[in-house]
Amino acid sequence: MLIEITDAEMRALEYEIADPAFLYTSQIQGRAKALADQIVALEVDRCRKNGIAIPSSDEAIVVQAYEAGTVKTAERRLADELATQPPIDAPAEPGTLKAISRKQFALAVCQDGVISFDEALAWATVGTLPKILAGVLDMIPDDQVRQEAIMHLAASTQFERSHPLTPFVAYLLSSDEKTYDSAALDELWARAATL
Structure with a gap:
């Protein structure tokens, strides 16, 4: 992942933050770790309930969770949810509601x-x-x-x-x-x- 910012934006960040790249990298890594922990817990639970071998590393467990369908990306979950939403009907009396x-x-x-x-x-x-x-x-x-x-x-x-x-x-x-x-x-x- 590459985040592009202008020189002016970097200078603005440097006004308050000594090392903006480190700060945001550590925040992203911390969030990724928290989400990986959630995925690992879900996949380990699925494996235990179904007598499936649990991979030896968190990284392998996350990969297995995606491959098994235990978890989906946020984009895929949104697309699935939108596809299953019942349509909202048109107005009861077409033409009665103005633009x-x-x-x-x-x-x-x-x-x-x-x-x-x-x-x-x-x-x-x-x-x-x-x-x-x-x-x-x-x-x-x-x-x-x-x-x-x-x-x-x-x-x-x-x-x-x-x-x-x-x-x-x-x-x-x-x-x-x-x-x-x-x-x-x-x-x-x-x-x-x-x-």
Whole structure:
């Protein structure tokens, strides 16, 4: 893995950190070790339950865990989850919900507590996607689908409730606290149209 930063960014880091490369390398290695420990525990448990030989090193156990399907990459888990999500229906009465502006959509989602006001403002004014959307969109493995989704969300000035990406965006914005099913999405659209 190679992380590229500009000279100015490196100088900014050096203002506070004596050795930025060491600091971030150690953070990445520490996170990798913690995740490897989780994978090893899962795979060892699977092996013990099924009478399977346990490899002699953590590295070999991690490789075996992936090969056996005990674990999957975050990208693969996201793709699997998206593929199994039931579609969110189109609005109950097509044509009854007007197109809303990016500002209205961003503000309504902000009012729902899904994104911050600063994120809503940046999205509405210059098209900077909120972290919750940008992070998940970056994980879409298909370049064309990812680019279309990013372009639609960042550059469109209006959003249609019936657009094919609307259910996908609703899924990405949903959380344990706020779920955008068909009815909630219709309500968001109607409310956003008044903002």
